[in-house]
Structures are given as structure tokens and as C-alpha cells.
Amino acid sequence: MQLERIRLKSFGCFQQQDFELSDGINLIFGPNFSGKSTLVNAIFFTLTGKPIVPRVDAASIKNAKAYSGTAGLQFKVSDERYLLFRGTHKRFQLRQEKNDVWNIIFDDNRITVVEATLKQRFGFSYNKLALTTFLREGEIFEFLARQPATRRDILYALLGIDRLIEVRERFIDARRLAKRERGRIQSHQSSLRVTAQNSNKIEIEKSEAKLKELDMAFSMETGDAELIAEWRNSRKQAQEQLDLLTQEQTELISGFNNITHLREMIGTIESAIKESIGLEVEREELIKKVGSLDTQVNALTNVCNTLRNLMENDDGHCPTCLQKVENEVIQKIVDEKETERSQLTEELEIDKKTLSEKSNNLESRHQLDQRLNTLQTRLTRLEQLDREIKKTQEQLDNITKRLNERGVQLDVESDTSNEIVNNLDKTQLKSQIDRERQKLERLKREDAVQKDRFNRLQEVNAEAEQVEKTTLCLELACAGVEKTIDTLQRQILKPVELELQRWLSEMELFGKSQIDLQRQHLLPSLNIDGVDRSVMLLSGSEKMFLYLCFKIALAKVLGNTGFFVFDDPTLHLDGERKSLMVDFIRQLSQEYQVIVTSYDEQVREGLDGAHLIEMNREMHK
Amino acid sequence: MDTVLDDETREIYKAEIEALIQHEDKYITVSPDELDAIVEAFDFTLKNGREKVRAQMLYDLIQTKKEK
Numbered sequence: 001m002q003l004e005r006i007r008l009k010s011f012g013c014f015q016q017q018d019f020e021l022s023d024g025i026n027l028i029f030g031p032n033f034s035g036k037s038t039l040v041n042a043i044f045f046t047l048t049g050k051p052i053v054p055r056v057d058a059a060s061i062k063n064a065k066a067y068s069g070t071a072g073l074q075f076k077v078s079d080e081r082y083l084l085f086r087g088t089h090k091r092f093q094l095r096q097e098k099n100d101v102w103n104i105i106f107d108d109n110r111i112t113v114v115e116a117t118l119k120q121r122f123g124f125s126y127n128k129l130a131l132t133t134f135l136r137e138g139e140i141f142e143f144l145a146r147q148p149a150t151r152r153d154i155l156y157a158l159l160g161i162d163r164l165i166e167v168r169e170r171f172i173d174a175r176r177l178a179k180r181e182r183g184r185i186q187s188h189q190s191s192l193r194v195t196a197q198n199s200n201k202i203e204i205e206k207s208e209a210k211l212k213e214l215d216m217a218f219s220m221e222t223g224d225a226e227l228i229a230e231w232r233n234s235r236k237q238a239q240e241q242l243d244l245l246t247q248e249q250t251e252l253i254s255g256f257n258n259i260t261h262l263r264e265m266i267g268t269i270e271s272a273i274k275e276s277i278g279l280e281v282e283r284e285e286l287i288k289k290v291g292s293l294d295t296q297v298n299a300l301t302n303v304c305n306t307l308r309n310l311m312e313n314d315d316g317h318c319p320t321c322l323q324k325v326e327n328e329v330i331q332k333i334v335d336e337k338e339t340e341r342s343q344l345t346e347e348l349e350i351d352k353k354t355l356s357e358k359s360n361n362l363e364s365r366h367q368l369d370q371r372l373n374t375l376q377t378r379l380t381r382l383e384q385l386d387r388e389i390k391k392t393q394e395q396l397d398n399i400t401k402r403l404n405e406r407g408v409q410l411d412v413e414s415d416t417s418n419e420i421v422n423n424l425d426k427t428q429l430k431s432q433i434d435r436e437r438q439k440l441e442r443l444k445r446e447d448a449v450q451k452d453r454f455n456r457l458q459e460v461n462a463e464a465e466q467v468e469k470t471t472l473c474l475e476l477a478c479a480g481v482e483k484t485i486d487t488l489q490r491q492i493l494k495p496v497e498l499e500l501q502r503w504l505s506e507m508e509l510f511g512k513s514q515i516d517l518q519r520q521h522l523l524p525s526l527n528i529d530g531v532d533r534s535v536m537l538l539s540g541s542e543k544m545f546l547y548l549c550f551k552i553a554l555a556k557v558l559g560n561t562g563f564f565v566f567d568d569p570t571l572h573l574d575g576e577r578k579s580l581m582v583d584f585i586r587q588l589s590q591e592y593q594v595i596v597t598s599y600d601e602q603v604r605e606g607l608d609g610a611h612l613i614e615m616n617r618e619m620h621k
Numbered sequence: 622m623d624t625v626l627d628d629e630t631r632e633i634y635k636a637e638i639e640a641l642i643q644h645e646d647k648y649i650t651v652s653p654d655e656l657d658a659i660v661e662a663f664d665f666t667l668k669n670g671r672e673k674v675r676a677q678m679l680y681d682l683i684q685t686k687k688e689k
Contacts, residue, residue: 171679484630
């Protein structure tokens with residue numbers, strides 16, 4: 001976009017005046033009160049509908065003598081020429097030139113409609129123009145003094161993420177709603193839990209049983225009641241007896257699967273004992289045989305010894321018959337006797353071993369005898385117990401059958417029968433029945449209410465689960481919006497930071513610097529040569545250059561309108577810094593149209609060759 | 622923001638939500654359907670603005686989608 005002409009009518013100090021602009025640098029030069037700032041104000045007002053100085057009413061910038069003032073701006077966008085007129089009484093008109101004729105293409109006085117049209121068609125918005133295109137007097141100090149929350153709002157509006165803030169607020173409202181709903185349901189849950197936790201089922205069963213017995217007692221004779229009480233007692237005793245017998249049976253059968261298993265074991269032991277019958281006789285015979293063999297062996301040993309003595313003495317006479325006997329004959333007899341003795345000794349050893357085995361077997365059989373006796377005793381007792389259990393069970397069944405025939409409820413422990421026996425007055429019984437019936441009805445009513453509450457509690461629990469999940473989802477939704485805002489800020493501001501660093505580096509102002517625009521919501525956080533420096537502590541000129549570079553970087557990244565308007569940027573700068581500012585403007589004008597106001601001769605000389613708009617107070621007439 | 626930017630913003634939002642579900646234990650139970658409902662609610666609010674969207678609408682939008 002290139003501004004071509006400013007047209008004023010009854011605006012500020014001007015009656016009716018046109019000012020031509022050129023591309024490159026435009027220097028609006030003149031003394032104080034010549035109308036330089038009015039021209040800046042006129043451009044800003046035409047584009048935004050608001051005076052450039054905040055908190056000033058649009059009507060106050062009209063010519064003091066006029067009912068209404070109008071500012072107009074002629075500009076070119078992509079070879080198409082437009083003319084904007086805006087009156088201080090809110091009238092707005094947009095014209096477009098076609099074949100040297102200016103056609104009105106939009107005419108309205110509704111502020112929101114006009115702003116929306118300008119934003120849609122040319123990308124104009126108050127915040128964007130104020131922060132990225134115009135520099136008004138004192139703006140920098142006002143910006144630095146802004147509250148962080150205000151700067152944040154400006155940042156969000158500038159980056160177009162203010163709508164996300166609206167989304168976040170709505171999600172927060174919805175989350176609040178969900179939490180309130182959760183609280184309501186939780187309190188409902190608590191109240192239902194307290195009342196629905198107890199059921200009357202057992203009480204009702206007891207009451208029904210009691211009522212049945214009372215009814216029965218009411219309908220029977222005195223003797224019947226006594227008989228039933230006796231039966232009940234007998235049944236109880238029989239049951240106890242049965243329990244004792246069963247317990248003893250269980251203890252006796254321990255170690256065996258069942259009584260058949262025990263019988264099989266006894267059979268096995270008996271067979272083993274049978275096989276060992278005759279073992280004592282065999283053992284006795286064997287003992288005798290061993291004794292006899294032992295005697296024979298001893299006798300033979302004596303004979304052999306005697307014969308050997310005979311040979312050694314060389315006497316040769318038999319001690320019995322005293323006849324001479326040859327040594328060879330004696331030796332032969334000795335050999336025969338030795339052989340016989342050896343055979344007998346061998347036989348003796350075998351018999352001794354057999355005898356030992358027989359003795360061991362006999363010992364085992366004695367043990368088996370003992371085991372058999374024990375098991376037989378157990379078997380006998382078990383068989384006896386079995387019979388007794390059967391008998392007791394029969395008794396029990398008989399009593400139970402009789403009691404059942406009388407309609408006595410047996411599975412509920414009750415002393416009612418005894419009470420009934422002791423309290424046979426029919427009138428009293430009748431009143432007791434009535435009371436019990438009333439109690440039962442009350443319990444059933446309460447139970448129905450409890451059931452209803454329990455069902456309701458189930459429903460509320462399901463509802464609570466739903467709301468809990470919804471609350472979680474809304475929390476997630478809020479957190480997601482926060483994260484998205486951060487991400488968008490980072491995505492947009494990062495290139496701005498880099499562009500700002502580039503400009504500062506070209507200006508050789510702060511050495512090696514790093515800048516963060518997100519931390520303090522657009523207020524640059526500076527790190528110069530590795531040291532953090534507060535913007536507030538910079539000199540006036542440093543602040544000015546930093547702020548201008550920041551504006552340009554922001555404009556470049558967000559999409560500039562194509563021009564910059566600086567109202568007296570060299571104010572309060574010394575000669576050296578004025579020269580630096582002139583260089584800065586010249587450098588900027590290589591890419592953009594720049595409109596600068598000044599009353600300084602040094603600036604005029606520095607910007608020699610720029611399009612000069614000379615202002616003086618004579619022009620106001 | 623225009624429609625393209627709205628779409629981009631929605632995609633960023635969806636990615637952020639997915640990252641939160643992945644990294645924060647308390648959101649691990651959020652199902653894909655619920656995630657869709659959240660993104661839909663976000664998109665609806667972004668397009669219609671604060672004036673037209675009431676908190677109850679967002680609450681219902683997420684609750685109803687979840688019940689499906």
C-alpha cells in the first residue's frame with residue numbers, strides 16, 4: 001500500500017487542504033503549531049476512526065469552528081486506487097477509481113460494520129496500526145508503563161488469538177458448570193448412600209417366621225403345643241447326638257478314604273499273618289537241629305584232637321583197645337572225621353542264618369498282629385457308629401417329618417414355641433399376632449422405600465460417573481487452549497524476535513543481544529552479551545531505537561501496510577543520535593514508504609532529497 | 622482469523638490435547654470419541670464466538686457426544 005494524498009476539510013487547524021505524498025521518504029517539516037501532528041492524526045483517524053492520542057474523543061479533533069470535520073486518504077493497493085473519507089460524526093465512505101472516475105463502493109456510519117469492512121479488505125485494525133505502523137509522541141514511555149495484563153491483551157489482539165481467550169473463558173465457564181453439577185450429584189449420592197445402605201431383609205424373614213408360628217400356635221390346642229415343643233427338643237438332642245457321632249466317625253476314619261478302604265487293609269494284614277502260620281514250629285525244630293549239629297561238631301573236633309595226639313606221641317596204641325595202629329590209618333581216620341566236621345559246620349551255619357530270618361519274620365508278624373487288633377477295634381467301632389448314625393438319622397427324620405406335617409418352620413432358630421407354651425392365652429396371642437403383622441407391614445414398606453432409594457442411587461452413581469468424565473474432558477479442553485495460546489504466541493513471536501535482533505545488529509546498538517518477547521508480553525526481555533538488562537534502564541535514545549526496531553520487526557512478521565508514520569522521532573536525541581536516526585529512516589525507506597515529521601534542521605539536511613511538505617501557520621487560514 | 626487460520630488453530634489444539642493425554646496420567650482415560658468431542662466444542666466456539674456460545678452448550682456437546 002502506498003499513501004498518495006491526504007485530504008482535510010474542517011479538520012484540526014485546517015479549513016480545506018490537500019497534501020501530496022510520494023513513495024520513499026516524506027518529511028513533514030515545520031515549526032511548532034504548524035499542523036504536523038494533525039496530518040499524522042488525520043491519517044490515523046481515517047484508517048481507524050479514532051484519534052491517535054488515546055482517550056480523546058473523535059469529535060474533539062474537528063476544526064473548532066465546524067460542526068464536523070472530515071479527513072480523507074488516497075492510496076494505492078496493487079495498482080488499484082482508493083479514497084477513504086471519514087467524518088468526525090462517524091460517516092464513512094470508500095471510493096474506488098475506475099477510468100478516472102471515483103465510484104462510491106461503501107458508505108456507512110455503523111462503526112463495527114466499517115471496521116469489519118476495512119479489516120477484511122485492507123487488513124486495517126486499530127491495535128495493529130497503532131503498534132506496528134505509527135509512532136506518536138510519548139508512545140514509547142506509555143508502552144513501557146503499561147500493566148502486563150494490558151500488554152498481554154494488546155498482544156493477543158495483535159496476534160489474532162484474542163478469540164482463543166474467548167474460547168478459554170467459555171470452556172472455564174463450562175468447567176465451572178460441570179463442577180457445580182458434580183457437587184450437586186455428590187451431595188445427592190451421600191444422602192442416598194446413608195439411607196440406602198441398610199436392608200430389612202433379615203428382619204422381614206424373622207418377622208414372617210415368628211408370625212407363622214404365632215398363627216400356628218393360635219390355631220392349635222395346648223397339648224399340641226407341648227408335643228411340638230417336646231419334638232423340637234428331641235430333634236435338637238438327636239441333631240446334637242448325630243453331630244457327635246459324625247465327628248467321632250470322622251476322627252476314626254482318618255488316614256483311610258472310607259470304611260471299605262479300612263476293611264481292605266485288614267484283609268491284607270490277615271493274609272500276611274496266615275502266610276506266617278507254622279513259623280514257630282519251624283523255628284523250634286531249627287533250634288533243636290542247630291543244637292544237635294553243634295554237639296556233633298564238638299564231638300568230631302574232640303575225636304580229631306585225640307587222634308592227632310596219638311600220632312604225635314608215636315605210641316601207636318589205641319587208648320581203648322590198646323592195640324597197635326599204623327599212623328597212616330590214623331591219619332586217614334582224622335581226614336575223614338575232619339571232612340565230616342567241615343560238612344556239619346557248613347550245615348550249621350546255614351541253619352543259623354535261616355533261624356535268624358525266621359526270628360525276624362516272627363517279630364514282624366507280632367507287629368502285624370498288634371496292628372490288626374487296633375484296626376479291627378476301629379472297624380468294629382465304626383460299624384457300630386454307622387448303625388447308630390443311621391438310627392439317629394431315622395429318629396431325626398421322623399421328628400422332622402412330624403414337625404413338617406404340623407407346619408413348624410425348622411430353619412429359623414426361635415424360642416417362640418416355648419413362649420407359646422408358656423403363653424397360651426388366645427387373646428394375648430391374637431394381640432401379639434396383630435402387633436407382629438403390623439411390624440411386618442412396616443418393615444415391608446420400609447424395604448420398598450429402601451429398594452427404591454437403592455435403585456435411585458445406582459442411577460445417580462452412573463450420572464456421577466458421566467459428570468466426572470465430562471469435568472475431566474473440560475479440564476483437558478481448558479489446558480489444551482492454554483497450550484495452544486502458548487504455541488501460537490511462540491510460533492508468531494519467534495520470527496519477530498529474530499527480525500528485531502537483525503535490525504539491532506544492523507544498527508550496531510546492543511552488541512550481541514538476545515531478545516524474548518513472550519516472557520513479558522511484548523515488552524522486550526534483553527540479554528546483552530550474556531547479561532540480562534532491563535529495558536527500563538536503557539537510555540532514552542536506546543529505548544527509542546529499540547522500540548522502533550521492535551515496531552518494524554512486528555510489522556514485517558504480521559504483514560505491514562507498506563508504510564510507516566513517525567511523529568518527530570528525533571525529539572530529545574543529540575546530534576550523533578539524530579544522524580543515526582536519519583540513517584535508520586533512509587535504510588527503512590528502501591523497503592517501505594516512510595512519513596516523518598520534524599522541526600529539526602539537522603533532520604531536514606540529513607533527509608535531503610526526501611519529498612518535503614513544508615508546514616507553516618499561514619496554511620491554516 | 623480466517624477459515625484457513627481456524628483450521629490451523631484447530632489442528633494445533635488437537636495436537637496439544639493429544640500431547641496432554643499422552644503425557645499426563647490424569648487424562649489417560651479420555652477416549653478418542655471424547656477427544657473428538659473436545660475438539661468439536663473448541664471449533665464450534667472459535668467459529669461462533671463468545672456471544673453465541675453458552676457454557677451449557679459446550680457442556681452438553683461433550684456430554685452428549687460421550688454418551689453416544
